[in-house]
Structure formats: C-alpha cells, structure tokens
Amino acid sequence: MKKFEYSQINGKSLAYFGLLAGLGLIAVIGVLASWYMEHNGHYVTGMNNQVIWGTPHIFAVFLIVAASGALNVASIASVFSKKMYEPMARLSALLAIALLAGGLVILLLDLGRPDRLIVAMTYYNFKSIFAWNIILYTGFFAIVGTYIWMMMDHNMYKYKKTVGLAAFIWRLTLTTGTGSIFGFLVARSAYDAALLAPMFIIMSFSFGLAIFILVLMAAYNWTGRELGDVVIARLRKLLGVFVAAVLYFVIVYHLTNLYITQRHGVEEFILSSGGIYTQLFWIGQVLIGGLIPLVLIYAPGVSQCRKTLAFVCTLVILGGLAQLYVLIIGGQAFPLDIFPGYEVSSSFYDGVIASYSPSLPEVLLGLGGIAVALLLVTFALKVLRFLPPSLADSVADPHA
Amino acid sequence: MTRSFLQLTIFCGMFLLMLSGKALAETPFPKIHEPEGEGVKCVQPEDEIRRNHMKYILHQRDKTVHEGIRTERYSLAKCIDCHVQPDENGKIVDHTSDEHFCNACHQYAAVQIDCFECHADRPQKFIKRSTDKQALNQQMQDMLAKKTSDGSNE
Amino acid sequence: MSDCVNNSRRDFISKVALAGTVTLAPGLLLHTAQAKPDDQAVSSKTRWGILIDTNKCGKGCTSCVDACNEEFALIGSMPNSADTQKTQYIRKVTLKEKTTGHEQSLPLLCQHCENPPCVDVCPTGASFKRADGIVLVDKHICIGCRYCMMACPYKARSFVHEEIVNQTLAAPRGKGTVESCTMCVHRVDKDRNPACVEACNADNHNAMIFGDMNDPESALSVELKNNGGKQIRADLGLNTGVRYQGI
Numbered sequence: 031m032k033k034f035e036y037s038q039i040n041g042k043s044l045a046y047f048g049l050l051a052g053l054g055l056i057a058v059i060g061v062l063a064s065w066y067m068e069h070n071g072h073y074v075t076g077m078n079n080q081v082i083w084g085t086p087h088i089f090a091v092f093l094i095v096a097a098s099g100a101l102n103v104a105s106i107a108s109v110f111s112k113k114m115y116e117p118m119a120r121l122s123a124l125l126a127i128a129l130l131a132g133g134l135v136i137l138l139l140d141l142g143r144p145d146r147l148i149v150a151m152t153y154y155n156f157k158s159i160f161a162w163n164i165i166l167y168t169g170f171f172a173i174v175g176t177y178i179w180m181m182m183d184h185n186m187y188k189y190k191k192t193v194g195l196a197a198f199i200w201r202l203t204l205t206t207g208t209g210s211i212f213g214f215l216v217a218r219s220a221y222d223a224a225l226l227a228p229m230f231i232i233m234s235f236s237f238g239l240a241i242f243i244l245v246l247m248a249a250y251n252w253t254g255r256e257l258g259d260v261v262i263a264r265l266r267k268l269l270g271v272f273v274a275a276v277l278y279f280v281i282v283y284h285l286t287n288l289y290i291t292q293r294h295g296v297e298e299f300i301l302s303s304g305g306i307y308t309q310l311f312w313i314g315q316v317l318i319g320g321l322i323p324l325v326l327i328y329a330p331g332v333s334q335c336r337k338t339l340a341f342v343c344t345l346v347i348l349g350g351l352a353q354l355y356v357l358i359i360g361g362q363a364f365p366l367d368i369f370p371g372y373e374v375s376s377s378f379y380d381g382v383i384a385s386y387s388p389s390l391p392e393v394l395l396g397l398g399g400i401a402v403a404l405l406l407v408t409f410a411l412k413v414l415r416f417l418p419p420s421l422a423d424s425v426a427d428p429h430a
Numbered sequence: 431m432t433r434s435f436l437q438l439t440i441f442c443g444m445f446l447l448m449l450s451g452k453a454l455a456e457t458p459f460p461k462i463h464e465p466e467g468e469g470v471k472c473v474q475p476e477d478e479i480r481r482n483h484m485k486y487i488l489h490q491r492d493k494t495v496h497e498g499i500r501t502e503r504y505s506l507a508k509c510i511d512c513h514v515q516p517d518e519n520g521k522i523v524d525h526t527s528d529e530h531f532c533n534a535c536h537q538y539a540a541v542q543i544d545c546f547e548c549h550a551d552r553p554q555k556f557i558k559r560s561t562d563k564q565a566l567n568q569q570m571q572d573m574l575a576k577k578t579s580d581g582s583n584e
Numbered sequence: 585m586s587d588c589v590n591n592s593r594r595d596f597i598s599k600v601a602l603a604g605t606v607t608l609a610p611g612l613l614l615h616t617a618q619a620k621p622d623d624q625a626v627s628s629k630t631r632w633g634i635l636i637d638t639n640k641c642g643k644g645c646t647s648c649v650d651a652c653n654e655e656f657a658l659i660g661s662m663p664n665s666a667d668t669q670k671t672q673y674i675r676k677v678t679l680k681e682k683t684t685g686h687e688q689s690l691p692l693l694c695q696h697c698e699n700p701p702c703v704d705v706c707p708t709g710a711s712f713k714r715a716d717g718i719v720l721v722d723k724h725i726c727i728g729c730r731y732c733m734m735a736c737p738y739k740a741r742s743f744v745h746e747e748i749v750n751q752t753l754a755a756p757r758g759k760g761t762v763e764s765c766t767m768c769v770h771r772v773d774k775d776r777n778p779a780c781v782e783a784c785n786a787d788n789h790n791a792m793i794f795g796d797m798n799d800p801e802s803a804l805s806v807e808l809k810n811n812g813g814k815q816i817r818a819d820l821g822l823n824t825g826v827r828y829q830g831i
Contacts, residue, residue, distance in 0.1 A: 071664070071746030071759045078668035079742050082733045142728015142743065142760030150727050153708040160707035160731055216820055217701065217737040366739050368692070368816060369679055369831075376677040376692070378739065379668060495722050497625035498714065498773045507753055524749070548723050548758030550751045557750045559657055 034117045037419050039253045041412035053405040060398010063391035064139035075392050080384030081362045086140035088354045089396030092237065093133030093403060094208055095230055098201035099238015101126040101174065108194030114264060114427050117418040118246065123178045124410050125242055130170055132403030136395055159210050166204040173197045205231045219296040220361030229279040233350065236272035240346040245407060247340060249417060258423035266339050270327035273346060277320045296364045300356060307360035310352045319349010359386055473503050506545060511553045525551035620773060631717035631825065632767060633797040634781060635804050635813050638690040638830035640791035648691050649674050651783030656755040664746050671742035673765040674780055694719060694740040694765035695816060696825035702732035717825050718767045726761040733762060737817050740764050
C-alpha cells in the first residue's frame with residue numbers, strides 16, 4: 031500500500047499571522063455580540079415570541095450540517111476505498127471537527143442562559159431530540175478525533191478503515207438528528223416531514239463539500255503547494271451531483287406539500303406570496319444555490335478554471351444559507367394552524383405572518399462561529415501534519 | 431534537594447495559612463435584623479444555616495416546583511421576608527448592592543447567586559404594585575404611546 | 585349553584601352542607617378543610633382541567649386576561665421589549681369561519697396536554713408535567729433553548745426577553761428562560777381557582793369551570809359528560825386538559 035507524505039504548513043509568514051489575527055478578531059467580536067445579547071436580554075435581537083430561532087440558528091445549523099458533510103472526502107477514501115481521496119482524508123476530518131465546533135459555539139451563545147451549560151450537560155431528557163443531538167455531537171468529536179489519530183499514527187493505521195466506517199455511520203446519524211429537530215415538529219406546517227432528515231443529509235454533502243473545496247484550494251494556493259487538475263476535476267463533478275440531489279429533494283418536499291390541501295397555505299407563502307422568503311427561495315436557494323452552480327459545473331464551454339470552481343462553491347454556500355433561512359425563519363413566520371378552517375386574530379399575533387429582521391449582534395455572532403471554525407483549521411494545519419506537500423496529478427492519481 | 435523542597439512547601443503553607451486567617455478575620459458578616467416578635471429565630475442554628483443554607487433552599491425548590499409541596503420553613507420567600515429589610519431611612523437595596531443581605535456575603539465569597547434572576551429580592555410588602563385595573567390599563571397605554579413616539583417599537 | 589362550586593371537594597362540601605354553603609360568596613368556599621396539606625405531594629389521582637364555554641364568553645370581555653396579567657404582574661414588566669416580544673399567558677382569540685363568516689371569541693392559554701410536545705422536546709427536562717397534569721417550566725434548569733416554543737401547537741409559551749424585577753410570589757420569572765400559563769398552580773395547591781376562572785365567574789360570565797377531570801363527580805366532569813367539550817387540535821392526540829364548548 032502506498033503511503034502518502036504529510037507535512038505541517040510553514041505558518042511563519044506575516045500573511046499567516048494576519049489570517050489568524052483577522053479570524054481571531056471576528057471571533058472575539060462574535061463573543062462580544064453574544065455578551066451584549068445576554069446582558070440586555072434577547073429584546074435587542076430580531077427574535078420574538080413568533081420567530082423563536084433567528085439568524086444565529088441559520089449559521090449554527092449550516093455549520094453543523096456542513097460539518098458532517100465535510101467528512102465525506104474521508105469517508106469516500108476509507109469506506110468506499112477510492113484511493114484518490116485518501117491524501118485529503120485528514121483535512122476532511124479536521125474540517126468536520128472545526129465546523130461542528132463553530133456551529134456549537136453559536137448555538138450555545140444564543141441560548142437564553144448560556145451560563146447554564148453545566149445544566150445542559152447534567153440534566154437529560156432522553157426523549158428530546160436536542161438531548162440526542164448533544165450526545166451525537168459529543169460522539170462525533172470523539173469518533174472523528176479518533177479517526178484522525180488512526181490516520182496519523184502508523185501503529186494504529188490498521189484500524190483506520192473500521193473507525194472510518196464508524197465515523198461515516200455516526201455522521202449520517204448526526205445529520206438525521208439535526209434534520210429531525212425540525213422534521214419531528216407537528217406544530218408547524220413547514221416542518222413536520224420525515225423527509226427533512228434525508229434532505230439534511232444531502233444538504234450536508236453539498237454544503238460540506240463546497241466548504242472543503244474552498245479550504246483545500248486556499249490552503250494549497252496560499253502555501254504554494256501544488257494541487258493537480260485531476261483532484262479538482264473530480265471534486266467539481268462530485269459537487270455537481272450533490273447540488274443536483276439537493277434540488278431533487280427540494281422538489282419532492284414541495285411537491286408533497288403542494289399535493290396535501292392542508293399545506294397549501296404554507297406552500298403559497300413560501301413559493302409566491304412570502305415577500306423576502308419567496309425571493310430568497312427562488313433567487314437565493316434555487317437560482318444561486320442550485321441552477322447557476324449546475325450550469326457552471328456541467329455546461330460545455332464554461333471555463334473549467336479554478337476561479338470558477340471557487341465561485342461555484344461560494345454560490346452553493348450562499349444558496350445553502352438562503353435555504354436554511356427560508357426553512358427556519360420562513361417556517362416560523364408562517365402562522366400556526368391552531369384552528370383549521372378559521373381566520374384567527376388576537377393580541378398575540380395569531381393568524382398573521384410574523385415579522386423578523388436580523389439584528390446586527392445576531393449576524394456578528396453567526397460570523398464569529400464561522401471564524402472560530404476557520405481559526406481552528408488554520409491553527410491545526412500548522413501544528414499537525416494534515417496536508418500532503420503536493421497533490422499534483424502524479425501524486426493523486428499515478429495511473430492516470 | 432528534597433529537604434529544601436520540603437522547607438519551601440512548609441513555608442508556603444504557613445504563608446497561605448496566615449493569609450487565610452487574616453482574611454477570615456475580615457469576613458464581613460451580614461447585618462442581621464432583629465427579629466420581629468418574641469422568640470423568633472432562624473429555622474436552623476446560625477452556624478448550620480450559614481454553611482448549608484443553599485442545600486435547604488435547593489431541596490425545597492425541587493419539592494415545591496415538581497411536587498407542589500408548599501411548606502414555608504425553608505422557602506426562599508420566607509428567608510427574604512425576615513432578612514431583607516429597609517434601613518433606618520426606609521430605603522431598601524436591590525440584590526446587586528453589597529448592602530443586600532445575600533449579596534453582602536456572596537460578593538465577599540465570590541459566589542454568584544442565581545436566585546434573583548427570577549425571584550423577587552425583597553419581601554412582597556415592599557413592592558409597590560398597582561392592583562388597580564384602571565391604573566394598569568393606563569400604564570399599558572402610556573407604554574404604547576411612548577413606544578410609538580420614539581419609534582423603538584420597530 | 586354550579587356557579588360557585590368548581591371541583592369535587594367543593595361539590596362534596598356543598599352536598600353535605602347544602603344550605604349553609606351556597607349562601608356564601610364563591611371566594612369563601614375556596615378555603616375548605618379539604619385542601620391539600622402543604623407538605624403533601626400532588627398525586628396523579630387528580631387531573632386538573634378547565635372547561636370553557638365559548639357561547640358564554642363575551643366578545644369584548646378580557647376579564648380573564650386582565651386577571652392573569654394582574655396575578656403575575658405581567659403588564660409593564662418588560663418595558664424594553666417590543667409588543668411581539670412581550671409575554672402573554674392567556675389571550676383572547678377571535679375566530680371567523682372562512683366560508684360562513686361566523687365569528688366567535690375564546691380565551692387561549694396553555695392547554696396542559698396529557699402528552700405535551702413541549703415536555704417531549706425539552707433537552708433538560710425543565711419543561712415537565714406535574715403528577716396532577718399541570719404543565720410547567722422549571723426555570724431553575726431551563727437553558728433558554730426555546731425548543732418547547734417551537735414544538736407547542738398552541739403558541740402558549742413566551743420567552744423572557746429582558747431582565748425582570750419585583751416578581752410576584754406566584755410566578756418567579758427571569759431573563760433568558762421560557763414561561764407560560766401555570767394554571768395558577770400556586771392557587772390550585774391552596775385549593776383556590778385559577779385567577780382567570782375566578783375573574784370570569786366574578787363577572788358572572790361563568791364561561792370557565794375549573795376542576796378535577798379524574799373525579800366523575802366534579803362539576804367539570806359532570807358538565808363534560810353531559811354536554812361534551814372539544815379539544816383544540818384534537819387531531820394531534822395530545823389529550824388536552826383545557827376543553828371548549830361551542831367551537
């Protein structure tokens with residue numbers, strides 16, 4: 031079996047420390063934003079008793095979903111024995127851990143009482159999907175951490191495949207859990223669909239890979255290491271399949287709702303009359319996050335250059351954020367159907383579309399979480415051997 | 431080598447002991463108001479309640495919230511009723527003040543209290559609360575008017 | 585007579601000492617020797633419930649809401665929060681049938697489900713159901729994740745958006761935790777009616793009956809048995825403790 035070489039990045043340049051400082055600053059601002067919200071109470075945010083989970087949850091869910099997706103490359107290598115992905119497996123696992131950490135930081139800091147973290151860890155209600163997720167997240171850290179160890183330790187290398195399989199199964203379970211947070215809610219018409227669990231898995235494939243490609247290209251570009259066209263071409267095609275699959279699930283989800291008369295209200299809201307949510311759906315989620323990337327990946331004659339791929343990945347990420355905004359905020363903005371068949375009104379905003387506009391601290395907290403994730407990656411690449419010195423075509427795929 | 435290490439340890443230990451002794455001497459015990467009425471005492475001896483009050487309150491808390499047991503002996507409200515009193519000028523301080531009965535010690539001991547986030551920090555009789563419906567309505571109207579005029583409602 | 589007797593114990597008392605008690609004002613009936621001793625835990629032999637007759641509920645009347653706001657000192661407790669952020673335990677909802685245009689009005693509060701979704705989803709168990717069926721938030725272990733608010737099909741819960749001071753003994757409530765109707769558990773434990781029910785009866789609307797659903801003799805159970813009482817969103821199978829007539 032061929033062994034790949036790995037090395038730390040140099041990390042002594044001004045640019046490297048600039049990157050660390052920049053990300054650190056964004057992370058600190060995020061923490062300060064959270065402190066501001068906790069100190070005053072959530073009245074300073076855009077949330078209210080109608081839209082309960084706001085912008086921080088968009089970022090948090092996005093990062094958590096992307097985290098399990100980032101592990102794909104490693105899974106393809108160890109579970110499906112695709113040799114070409116093997117040298118990227120370490121980075122893939124690292125990114126998975128970092129993204130999850132970033133997402134959880136946001137989730138924690140948006141709690142009403144983040145100071146009660148210890149309560150969250152000592153009191154468990156085992157029927158709560160949140161409580162399952164706390165176990166799934168902790169387990170993910172442990173398993174993927176072990177996975178990295180197996181990959182890095184020559185003595186443990188033989189267990190790599192087994193642990194890799196465990197990580198793969200765990201990540202599928204984790205995303206199922208994340209999707210079920212919404213999918214198992216009977217109260218709201220936009221959720222309450224078991225389809226959300228597999229849909230979240232497909233979304234994780236797509237978002238996670240997009241982030242992985244961007245990080246990979248940045249790491250190789252900025253450290254002057256060679257990244258061959260073979261790897262790039264393969265990842266591009268894979269991303270195309272995932273983006274198409276997400277679109278497929280979105281279509282099935284909405285077709286189901288369109289067929290069920292009871293759900294016509296919420297569908298009409300998202301697809302045509304929902305204002306910002308409708309725009310985000312069609313322009314953000316479908317066009318920017320789906321159709322344009324597909325065209326740029328598959329259309330003949332479109333430039334196959336790396337800048338285009340980076341652009342595509344950025345579009346997929348933005349589209350993903352839009353998709354979660356539509357699902358999470360849009361799903362809450364549409365009023366609960368407490369009295370089917372009746373028009374309702376009250377002092378508590380029953381029966382009306384809820385208003386929500388993201389506040390600055392919420393956005394800053396979200397960005398802070400992303401910075402935490404990237405900060406972890408940037409730092410880890412310097413202290414441990416995650417990256418092969420070269421991913422030139424001759425290294426990645428010698429038989430090509 | 432070993433001996434000098436031992437000496438250093440003993441020296442440090444004695445130094446710390448001195449420090450803590452000094453600190454103990456300066457512990458600002460809270461001012462306890464004279465109980466109203468003959469023979470009124472705390473629910474436990476002073477030493478015990480000073481050391482373990484949190485255990486009593488915590489136990490009572492779960493019993494009350496989850497089982498509906500509403501005995502008054504160890505209820506937080508009863509602690510507050512006796513111990514939090516206005517000063518000579520009739521002024522009553524809130525729980526963030528270092529003159530507040532609870533906070534006086536807790537600030538010194540650097541132990542954060544998580545009671546008054548939700549519970550009133552003074553006896554109910556010292557809380558001015560309008561029970562008049564009309565006054566309440568007026569209050570609501572004022573609030574709404576204020577909101578609309580400064581636009582903070584958005 | 586049924587105006588002033590609202591649960592089994594009171595029923596029992598009034599049957600035994602008929603003439604004596606009925607002449608008393610409703611409030612006086614409430615403190616009977618039958619009350620649960622303070623040191624006794626609540627039991628699942630009882631299941632508290634409320635029956636609301638929407639036909640008797642006045643369209644413009646907000647007595648129950650006012651009484652609740654007063655009981656828990658809700659009004660003015662959150663001066664910085666927008667109206668969409670303020671707490672409401674109970675609210676008057678106006679319903680209009682989409683095809684016929686028929687209008688009614690009813691108070692909506694926590695339905696105190698037998699199988700409450702809020703309790704299912706709470707990660708710490710802060711959302712819980714007491715043995716006697718009352719659904720509460722243990723604010724000591726609530727971390728403010730708001731999952732219960734996502735899960736409640738009745739939108740019965742509110743999030744405390746800012747610091748609260750000078751709380752009542754009835755409802756310790758604080759920033760960063762979730763709260764909702766407690767069915768006036770502090771009164772129920774002292775054998776009194778919830779504030780909303782008391783206010784409705786005091787105004788002589790008598791649209792609300794509070795009582796023990798497990799006791800076939802209680803005024804509530806008798807009325808439910810004779811004239812029925814619907815659950816809101818009965819399709820969800822939550823078996824609510826608050827029932828409605830006339831919807």
